[in-house]
Amino acid sequence: MFNEITKSVTWNGQVLELSTGKIARQADGAVTVKMGNSVLLCTAVVANKAKEGIGFLPLTINYREMAYAAGKIPGGFFKHEGKASDREVLVSRLIDRPIRPLFHPAFVNETHVTCSVLSYDPETPVDILAIIGASAALSLSPAPYLEIVAASKVGLINGEFVLNPTLALLKTSQLDLVVAGTSDSVMMVESEAHLLSEEQMLEAVKFGFESFQPVIKIIKELAEEAKKPKLEMQALYPASLKKEIEKLFVKEIEQAFAIKSKQERSTNLDLIPEKVLTHFVSDIENKKYSNYQIESALKAIESDILRNEILEKNRRIDGRSTTDIRQIACEIGLLPSAHGSALFTRGETQSLVSTTFGTSLDEQIVDSLEGEYKERFMLNYIFPPYSVNEAMPMKAPSRREVGHGKLAWRAINPILPNKVQFPYSIRVVAETTESNGSSSMATVCGSSLALMYAGVPIKAPVAGIAMGLVKEGKNFAVLSDILGDEDYFGDMDFKVAGTSEGITALQMDIKISGVDFKIMKVALEQARLGRLHILEQMNKVISKPNNELSKNAPSTTTIKIDKDKIRDIIGPGGKVIKEICETSGAKIDISDDGTVSVYASDRDKLKVALDKIKAIVVEPEIGEIFNGTVVKVLDSGAFINYVGNKDGFVHISEVSGERIETVSSVLKQGDIVKVKLIGFDNKGKAKLTIKNADKDKSSNNTKPKTNVNNTKDNSEPEQRRDSSKKRAWNEDNNAETAEVITERKYFN
Structure with a gap:
């Protein structure tokens, strides 16, 4: 019934298996990927007819993580998979980026390519398997997919x-790097790094590139046996059409490209297509040429003009050389009510x-195949239509x-500092208010400025830069701080972010059939110099975090x-925690390990909540003296609330140093009296005395002191006389925070 074809290879100690012919047989291409206990189904479907009138490849990648793959039922009211999660969106983009450039132009x-995780094994990288499976499925389909891609993940x-x-x-790695490419060159790189050098990053990319070569081999073997006939493709436009347009309109195009202002340049360039189409109207009516062919030829001419200026004259459309950075302007603290704010402007790109700051209760809850976890740091990038002067509605x-x-x-x-050093959750919102290239790197620069102004003790300022590439044969030019047009007509978008000491993030997308390591080395070094220049400009405004938080920021402290x-x-x-929150106005978060975090809008509210908590958890010592409240009077004595929610009993003989007839003659409900703890009965109930209590020195241990300016309670209470118990608030793990507390003040 099934004509199943399987290819496998031992890869990094595990068997990677690709098979086709058993599942999803009606799809143009379908591959099942297995590694360890992970199983993915990757399919590719190609429409029979071309989609006329569009200037791009209508490729859709959908990566899905099925809850059953990890033995889970989806949460929420509707118990089924719904809208794509951020994780699914990110992996879908990860698959798309190395694959898209390899189709016939x-x-x-x-x-449509769909990659579904059917069985999940945390010991295997399912995002890497999805890239491999998508590439294999496309290689089996009729799509003119010109090269085979594979990928690998690299740690350090x-x-x-x-x-x-x-x-x-x-979790212990200094690097999380994904590399994708063909047998000849690198197509895509994406990474998070902990201040690694350019040399280390380049070596990591080489390591990953060499590692996935055996995978490309088995995809080719599978395609040789199971692929379908490829669609025959023709040139985008006749060469004669391009020559005719060049002859008539090249001067006008060159003049438009000579305009340095983006808006004015775009306005002039947008007028040209209508003129060209009007000139060829009879040819369009006679079906000699189509609108799409004419527009494609025109775009090719525009690309040639821009690229030749760079390669032959070392001159870009805004007049810069290949290494020049646009003018930079930085401003901080421009939003008075925000905890921190910054405006970063680089040329015509602005963020x-x-x-x-929030509490631990504000952390983002993420439900994934690995399980539920929380993200303390959140960064939201917003790209409104007005940033590029487009009249469009705002969407999700x-x-x-x-x-x-x-x-x-x-x-x-x-x-970022760890949670012990800085106990807040952090949300950064970056709105692109202008865009002409590299808005994501403007977001990085603006975020660094805003965090420092807000008083977050970051390790070092961070800046980002986008690099471009123009390559013709062996001749190439790497461009620093690219414009939108240079991104559109260029061959590479290479984003590098980091401090003066090293790289923290790197992303490279290639639009041609790949780049070699020589070009990558040049791009990394040029990016380093550009990054240092940007950091120098940023440091003129703010070079280190402010010592105090905004007056609008919440106060917090943590005790154990x-x-x-x-x-x-x-x-x-x-009931108790709700009452504390309502009466104090604070928020309280309690971890399973006994860490209690208290947050409030001001220090007074924080202290009220903290005192109430400590009154509850205090372990009183025999001999201590407290200010108690009479809660009930009996013939035999009185019950007195002496600390927190703890009540003790004073026998009639302990009410006074003199003989009394009735307790009620001395004590009334609500009276405040000094009491001394003299012991516990066989049921653990506290025994108190009032006799001579007011003559003894009062205890200060009922409410241990806490410096609400600190991130931890570093008091050192005495040991209980009863060595079998310890004080509830006894701290034994504050060594790490001691240095932080002496160096920083978190509250006004």
Whole structure:
């Protein structure tokens, strides 16, 4: 029934298996990818007819993670997979980027690629398997897919490169790098790095490139046995058409490109296509040429003009040389109510960035195949239509916005302080207010400025730059700080972000059939010099974090309690913690390990909540004296609330140093009296005395002191006389925060 074809290779100690002919047989291309316990189904479907009138490849990539792959039922009201998660969007883009440049330039048929994770193994990189599976499925389909792509993931642990590290290993890795390419060249790079040098990054890319070559071999073998006939393609336009347009309109195009202002240049260029189409109207009516052919030939001429100016004259359309950076302007603190803000402008690209602090309750909850976890740092990139003067409605975040936001997140994340050093959750919002190239790198620069102004103790300022490439044969030019037109007509978009010491993020997309390592080396070095120049301009405005947070930022402190006391703070049905929050106006977050984080809009509210918590968890010592409140009077004595929610009993004989007839003659409900803890009965109930208590020195241990300016409670209470118990607030793990506390003040 099935004509199944299978190819396999041992890759990094695991068997990678590709098979076709059993599942999804009606799809133009379908490949099942297996590695470890991970199983993916990757399909490719190509429309029979070309989609006329569009100037791009209508390729759609959908990566899906099925909940059942990890033995889970989807959360939420509707128990099925819904809108694509950010993770699915990011992997879809990861698949798209190395594949898209490898189709025939005249191919405009609707093409859909779907990669579904059917079984998930955390020991295998499913995003890498998805790229491999998508490439294999396309190689079997009729689509004119010119090269075969494979990919690998690279980590750096203890100075050694690691191929396809597990999720557990990535947590200790200095590098998380994805490399994709053909048998000859690199097509795509994406990474997050912890301040690695350009040399280390280049070596990592080489390591990854060499590692996936065996995978390309088995994809080729599978395609040789199972591929379908490829669609025959013709040139985008006749060569004679291009020559005729050049003869008539090249001067006008050159004059338009000589205009340095983006808007004025675009306005003049937009007038030319109508003139060209009008000139060829009879040829269009006679069906000698189509509108699409004429527009394609015109775009090719525009590309030739821009590229020749760069390669032959070292001159770009805005007059810069290949290494020049556009003029930079930085401003901080322009939004008074925000916790931090900055405006970063580079030429005609501008990003308005704000920073907001929240509590641990504000952290982003992420539900993935690995399980549920929280993201403390959030970065949202917004690209409104007005930034490029387009009259369009605002919509939900696009795939592009999600991808650009994640790239900026990768650039900033390695330099952030840990939660012990800075206990807040952090949200950065970067709105692109103008765009003419490299808005994602403007986001990185603006985010660094806003974080420093907000007082976040980042390790070092971060800047980003986008590099371009124009390549004709062996002749090439690497461009620093590219414009939108240079991105559109160029051969590469290479984004590099980092500090003065090293790289934190890198992303490279190629529009030709790949680049070699010589070009990458030149681009990395040129990017380093450009990054240092941008950092120099940023440092003139702010070079290190402010010492104090904004007055609008919440106050916070953290203490450690015994795990057994967690239920006392929460109370039955959350009654106690709710009462504390309502009466103090603070927010409280309790971790399973006994870490209690308290957040409030000001220090007074913070102190009220903290005192209430400590009163609950305090373990009183025999001999301590407290200010108690009479809660109930009996004939035999009185119950007195002496600390927190703890009540003790004073026997009639302990009420006074003199003989009394009745307790009520001395004590009334609501009276405030000094009491001394003298012991516990056999049921653990506290025994108190009032006799002579007011003559003894009062205890200060009922409410241990806490410096609300600190991120931790570093008090050192005495040991209980009863060595079998310890004080609830006894700290034994604050050594790490001591240095932080002495160096920084987090509250006004």
